[in-house]
Amino acid sequence: xxxxxxxxxxxxxxxxxxxxxxxxxxxxxxxxxxxxxxxxxxxxxxxxxxxxxxxxxxxxxxxxxxxxxxxxxxxxxxxxxxxxxxxxxxxxxxxxxxxxxxxxxxxxxxxxxxxxxxxxxxxxxxxxxxxxxxxxxxxxxxxxxxxxxxxxxxxxxxxxxxxxxxxxxxxxxxxxxxxxxxxxxxxxxxxxxxxxxxxxxxxxxxxxxxxxxxxxxxxxxxxxxxxxxxxxxxxxxxxxxxxxxxxxxxxxxxxxxxxxxxxxxxxxxxxxxxxxxxxxxxxxxxxxxxxxxxxxxxxxxxxxxxxxxxxxxxxxxxxxxxxxxxxxxxxxxxxxxxxxxxxxxxxxxxxxxxxxxxxxxxxxxxxxxxxxxxxxxxxxxxxxxxxxxxxxxxxxxxxxxxxxxxxxxxxxxxxxxxxxxxxxxxxxxxxxxxxxxxxxxxxxxxxxxxxxxxxxxxxxxxxxxxxxxxxxxxxxxxxxxxxxxxxxxxxxxxxxxxxxxxxxxxxxxxxxxxxxxxxxxxxxxxxxxxxxxxxxxxxxxxxxxxxxxxxxxxxxx
Amino acid sequence: xxxxxxxxxxxxxxxxxxxxxxxxxxxxxxxxxxxxxxxxxxxxxxxxxxxxxxxxxxxxxxxxxxxxxxxxxxxxxxxxxxxxxxxxxxxxxxxxxxxxxxxxxxxxxxxxxxxxxxxxxxxxxxxxxxxxxxxxxxxxxxxxxxxxxxxxxxxxxxxxxxxxxxxxxxxxxxxxxxxxxxxxxxxxxxxxxxxxxxxxxxxxxxxxxxxxxxxxxxxxxxxxxxxxxxxxxxxx
Numbered sequence: 001x002x003x004x005x006x007x008x009x010x011x012x013x014x015x016x017x018x019x020x021x022x023x024x025x026x027x028x029x030x031x032x033x034x035x036x037x038x039x040x041x042x043x044x045x046x047x048x049x050x051x052x053x054x055x056x057x058x059x060x061x062x063x064x065x066x067x068x069x070x071x072x073x074x075x076x077x078x079x080x081x082x083x084x085x086x087x088x089x090x091x092x093x094x095x096x097x098x099x100x101x102x103x104x105x106x107x108x109x110x111x112x113x114x115x116x117x118x119x120x121x122x123x124x125x126x127x128x129x130x131x132x133x134x135x136x137x138x139x140x141x142x143x144x145x146x147x148x149x150x151x152x153x154x155x156x157x158x159x160x161x162x163x164x165x166x167x168x169x170x171x172x173x174x175x176x177x178x179x180x181x182x183x184x185x186x187x188x189x190x191x192x193x194x195x196x197x198x199x200x201x202x203x204x205x206x207x208x209x210x211x212x213x214x215x216x217x218x219x220x221x222x223x224x225x226x227x228x229x230x231x232x233x234x235x236x237x238x239x240x241x242x243x244x245x246x247x248x249x250x251x252x253x254x255x256x257x258x259x260x261x262x263x264x265x266x267x268x269x270x271x272x273x274x275x276x277x278x279x280x281x282x283x284x285x286x287x288x289x290x291x292x293x294x295x296x297x298x299x300x301x302x303x304x305x306x307x308x309x310x311x312x313x314x315x316x317x318x319x320x321x322x323x324x325x326x327x328x329x330x331x332x333x334x335x336x337x338x339x340x341x342x343x344x345x346x347x348x349x350x351x352x353x354x355x356x357x358x359x360x361x362x363x364x365x366x367x368x369x370x371x372x373x374x375x376x377x378x379x380x381x382x383x384x385x386x387x388x389x390x391x392x393x394x395x396x397x398x399x400x401x402x403x404x405x406x407x408x409x410x411x412x413x414x415x416x417x418x419x420x421x422x423x424x425x426x427x428x429x430x431x432x433x434x435x436x437x438x439x440x441x442x443x444x445x446x447x448x449x450x451x452x453x454x455x456x457x458x459x460x461x462x463x464x465x466x467x468x469x470x471x472x473x474x475x476x477x478x479x480x481x482x483x484x485x486x487x488x489x490x491x492x493x494x495x496x497x498x499x500x501x502x503x504x505x506x507x508x509x510x511x512x513x514x515x516x517x518x519x520x521x522x523x524x525x526x527x528x529x530x531x532x533x534x535x536x537x538x539x540x541x542x543x544x545x546x547x548x549x550x551x552x553x554x555x556x557x
Numbered sequence: 558x559x560x561x562x563x564x565x566x567x568x569x570x571x572x573x574x575x576x577x578x579x580x581x582x583x584x585x586x587x588x589x590x591x592x593x594x595x596x597x598x599x600x601x602x603x604x605x606x607x608x609x610x611x612x613x614x615x616x617x618x619x620x621x622x623x624x625x626x627x628x629x630x631x632x633x634x635x636x637x638x639x640x641x642x643x644x645x646x647x648x649x650x651x652x653x654x655x656x657x658x659x660x661x662x663x664x665x666x667x668x669x670x671x672x673x674x675x676x677x678x679x680x681x682x683x684x685x686x687x688x689x690x691x692x693x694x695x696x697x698x699x700x701x702x703x704x705x706x707x708x709x710x711x712x713x714x715x716x717x718x719x720x721x722x723x724x725x726x727x728x729x730x731x732x733x734x735x736x737x738x739x740x741x742x743x744x745x746x747x748x749x750x751x752x753x754x755x756x757x758x759x760x761x762x763x764x765x766x767x768x769x770x771x772x773x774x775x776x777x778x779x780x781x782x783x784x785x786x787x788x789x790x791x792x793x
Binding site for chain 1: 644
């Protein structure tokens with residue numbers, strides 16, 4: 001019981017242990033914040049990747065495979081599957097706003113595709129955004145545009161643009177070309193403001209674009225004299241924003257039948273290559289991929305195995321070439337997500353190593369405490385305390401420091417992670433004057449601490465005079481700062497212009513907001529590790545305390 | 558340990574030798590010291606500074622081990638006890654009072670006394686005897702004139718008050734032996750006299766005291782005096 005009494009009293013009264021507590025707090029907070037932000041990245045990327053992927057894909061190379069509708073029907077009958085959709089994939093060139101670039105093309109049947117992915121949720125432009133756009137146009141151009149916008153406005157008030165998807169024919173029904181949905185970063189005119197939001201002034205919807213593709217025969221041949229590049233014009237009916245730069249910059253969705261036709265993969269009559277006459281056979285339509293969504297209650301492995309069995313049965317009946325069945329992680333996302341996962345683990349490891357500094361600080365501080373408490377140790381041994389009991393006092397003390405430090409560290413980390421974006425916004429936009437006041441306050445603390453400390457040492461009332469000194473000086477410096485800023489407008493303007501810190505520029509990084517999430521298991525592991533580290537740091541000092549010779553420690557004052 | 562009757566000595570030390578090595582030099586502090594302390598006696602051991610008085614007291618209280626010789630408490634060889642046995646001997650049967658008080662600065666006067674009682678109990682055992690121990694501590698401190706200072710920490714007590722707290726700490730477990738190492742050495746004459754009055758009070762109540770001092774006037778308060786000279790004890 002004496003151990004508990006001494007642990008509590010030492011914890012309450014010994015200021016030096018606060019430094020050990022601070023070390024544990026800061027290291028715990030640092031590791032939790034890093035893990036939470038990296039975990040948030042990983043979660044965001046996983047969710048984003050899944051938004052436009054199914055659970056399982058059945059793939060052929062760019063030549064595609066026939067009889068896909070039969071395969072889709074067979075897959076849809078599986079209890080492990082809730083939906084399946086065909087996609088035609090290809091490469092091509094897109095000419096948009098006079099800029100030409102290479103893109104990956106995906107031909108989809110939008111309604112079917114939406115049953116296996118969250119395609120509609122990824123569509124960026126909504127009726128609400130359009131209405132905001134019209135409000136801005138009217139404010140800018142006045143009544144001159146009001147009449148021309150009113151019919152369009154009426155359409156957007158009555159219809160959901162997202163639900164329209166590729167069927168959208170424009171608010172005035174003007175579309176005559178097929179609709180196309182490029183990634184929002186495909187267009188060269190789409191720019192983002194400082195907050196990472198796309199500017200409404202540069203809407204690409206309604207633009208005319210041209211897509212060029214090179215058809216491939218079933219044999220994978222592009223060199224035939226009969227094969228020419230296919231060019232078609234489309235109207236942009238919306239843009240998708242997945243949050244993943246790779247997708248948003250390089251991918252474009254087209255109507256399934258249009259792309260199929262452009263790639264010469266539609267159903268056609270077989271003709272003699274020499275005479276051009278119809279042979280009586282029909283070459284079936286082809287697709288390159290089927291995307292499958294699993295049913296709830298089945299694991300990814302179960303879904304993949306069920307689809308694989310179905311595909312094997314299909315392949316035995318039809319000459320389709322090799323069909324690959326992969327889950328979504330093994331598809332294009334696996335490498336990217338694995339890399340982020342490894343980065344997260346590496347960051348956690350590195351920050352964990354850095355946190356060893358907390359162990360060293362605890363060791364040094366507890367060594368100092370043991371040296372200071374040598375006399376107490378001698379007294380306790382004289383009272384009958386055992387060596388083990390003496391060691392337990394300091395181990396228990398470090399355990400308490402670890403528990404309190406880790407708890408405060410968690411609270412600090414939670415405060416930062418939950419408010420990370422607000423902190424970033426403040427640093428970027430409001431740091432200027434606040435920084436000036438913070439500098440004044442800090443100067444007050446330092447000056448007050450020094451003056452109060454010196455007075456306290458002279459009078460023997462250290463804590464009291466430090467408190468008085470800091471309170472007085474902080475008040476004086478803050479009031480002085482306020483008066484200076486009030487009198488000096490130029491200084492305030494200079495601060496506004498020069499003091500800001502953009503930790504996260506959404507125009508450079510693709511996430512608009514810094515993602516972060518606190519995971520219970522990860523946080524628990526970090527906190528337990530912090531407590532263990534604190535106790536480990538005190539082990540050597542505790543051992544030294546147990547070995548202290550009571551006679552030597554009691555000999556002198 | 559068996560209780561002794563009033564005639565047999567409660568503490569017997571035989572042929573105690575203690576040497577300290579200081580660099581290349583061996584200092585023979587005690588050379589075959591022996592003594593017997595009957596129950597209820599106040600024994601004073603006089604000696605000059607550096608004569609080995611404190612060393613002898615530490616051996617009697619098993620805070621240190623002799624190079625040769627033994628100490629018998631109630632017919633039990635103290636140094637034959639191992640580890641936990643020695644700790645229990647000190648907590649149950651010995652109370653130390655030091656020249657420099659050695660109170661724990663973070664604890665109040667009451668807690669400084671109670672901590673001696675706590676060393677005798679486990680956590681669960683303490684809850685059973687907490688009330689009785691607290692009552693005894695308050696009674697002791699009140700007897701020592703510190704009834705109004707129970708919640709004060711040592712920094713707010715005078716030297717004499719601190720020494721009285723130390724005496725309370727030494728006596729809370731009702732030890733058979735009170736070992737006092739220059740209890741007035743750090744106090745002025747008047748305060749020192751007050752401390753000696755306190756020791757006299759408890760001695761008259763039956764407490765066995767072994768006190769070491771360099772001051773013959775302090776030693777004169779005891780029932781018997783011995784002189785430690787050149788590592789050996791001679792009658793005073």
